[in-house]
Amino acid sequence: MLTNKKILLCVTGGIAVYKAVALVSKLTQAGATVKVILSESAMEFVQPLSFQVMSKNDVYFDTFDEKDSSVIAHIDLADWADLIIVAPATANSIGKLANGIADNMITTTLLAATAPVWIAPAMNVHMYDHPAVIRNINQLAADGYQFIEPSEGYLACGYVGKGRLEEPEKITALASKFFEPKEQPLKGKKVIVTAGPTRERIDPVRYLSNFSTGKMGYAMAKAARGLGANVTLVSGPVALAKPAGINVVDVESAEEMLQAVLAEYDDCSIAIKTAAVADYRPKNQMGQKMKKQEGDAAIELERTTDILKTLGERKQNQLLIGFAAETNDVLHYAEGKLKKKNADYIVANDVSKTDRGFGADENTVTIVGKNDFLKSYPSENKEQLAKKVLADIIKREGL
Template structure:
């Protein structure tokens, strides 16, 4: 792969940035900002020695995520799961990568959180070596780099220039813009796991008119559905996003169909589902709509106002009844008896699995950027911790991939 300094396209990509104990760690701050500016979500894992060169506070501010160093959070004992980190990332990038870390990676040593995460990673791994010229040229280092390359690790070649020792030679970590572009090219090479598949995703709230200025709706922002549509598209799927009113931008590679009412959403979703391999019913669809909408604004009177409502069509249930071999995922937002209601809906609407969240869970529900959900199917329930909605979307896409695997 040739190196380039063109701006990478990393919208929605999840980059795990590993920082080791090198003077070049200061460049990681610029690299992090470049990755974020390119649209990536960045989480940072530092080795203990890396903290001597750049502070976790700096990296937390730039990445907008907590910095992970130890296996356990010393404040509350919470486990920082290297397995979850490895599953989360689209790319594990270690920059700078010292001779010590490269040697441990080649030998399979797992004595810090970054190394255990590397050994757990299922995604492409890239390293940007940084060290003095003699250390870089040493046969042991060169052998370690060859070993890692043979195992699929991608090497961002160091540059020649002035080094921390005062010497001049090869070993200087590549510049941040070069590394960011390298990652962009690497991820563009990644095989699309859902290539050739078609999905319809519903998102956002429907609007049921009472009169020309008033309507019935709910608090849904559409963020969860948009995150799922974007994640499926990033994995190569052709996605039709049937969206209620929202201010969110269309995810890259997604075809959006704008609707307002539950009836309009049903018609658009049903049409898209006919030519789809699966659907994700994430929208907050109104259960009731006025029997008749007034053609002019209703005037305020002295007494009470009664509005007659009728049931809307149950989009998920109707698609479930006609789905055949296609895959269908549902959502349930509950306030009580959550699991029982979700399991009943799973069976009644013929879902392959259902995503349950509760308004009683802090950080879950409408408008926020996080969610806490459980994935329920006919064999059991997987409860996920509080995650960003992009991470939840990735877990849902993983489950979809697993269900489609026998057909691949």
């Protein structure tokens, strides 16, 4: 949910500043673009370089240090952000903001902000309970600011109580949830997605496979998760990070993928078969490395089980979506596949082009569906394309 989201992190001075470095790391790992503003006191605990390394962006701390002369920095940052998080937020910074004081880069930027602002306090337990702090927090809440309450535990001052900055993982999870689509038509529904290639072993060191990288399948899984589905991703061997919030089942061969899908199929609502499954496998797999010999060699192949066809034969109330990667006559083969496999939709793409399809970050597809449905999409980033394809199918199905 945080992919391409712009988060401005305002860090004020307290011992919990070290957690803010970890928070930047967690947010960027989750896909967000993070920019950081440090107060003068925050820099007494951690130097700007640490935040610069983690965010891969310039760090701001001086209102009058205009890094880009074409804009006013604090106004530009306020306009840039999709979400602003103040973490840690000291009693001092909370008091300033509650009273409209703008005497540093952070408070000046916050007063100019129109994006949602979350405040994560961190301070001594007695400071947190002080009437003035409580009054300031109540004022900010009335002004529309959201608070991430501190947790209880051992504090740097030696006290045990409420005042610890919430853990970076929890704040990241809250931010991710914030950006989830408000409409979740697949909430509570089970979706199976297959992705990537399969490998059919010849011997312990060789196999048959294809050029699929799994990017489109992983994008479809993320799109389904974003729409509220409980997603199981059956993945062939890929070099992609496991997406958060998705149950990933790793497989290697076509047979392993078949069995993993069948184990989940009966009670699923939607099955999306994106994987490029091998059509053939060696009839006899060598137990030892096949040695080079004089002359040519031949490997006898046998058909693997057609997973999409098997799912079509077993289909009851499931919505079945297949993918067709072709190098010629794309629509002709997609239409034939739709009928032969008893699928509801086939998403077809031409993989003969090097700038899209297998291995590329972009794809160009056409949906062929039941009742003569046909829709083409221009070339686009796979994650954005997956959202559009799934949204259109869901809308057409009335889900």
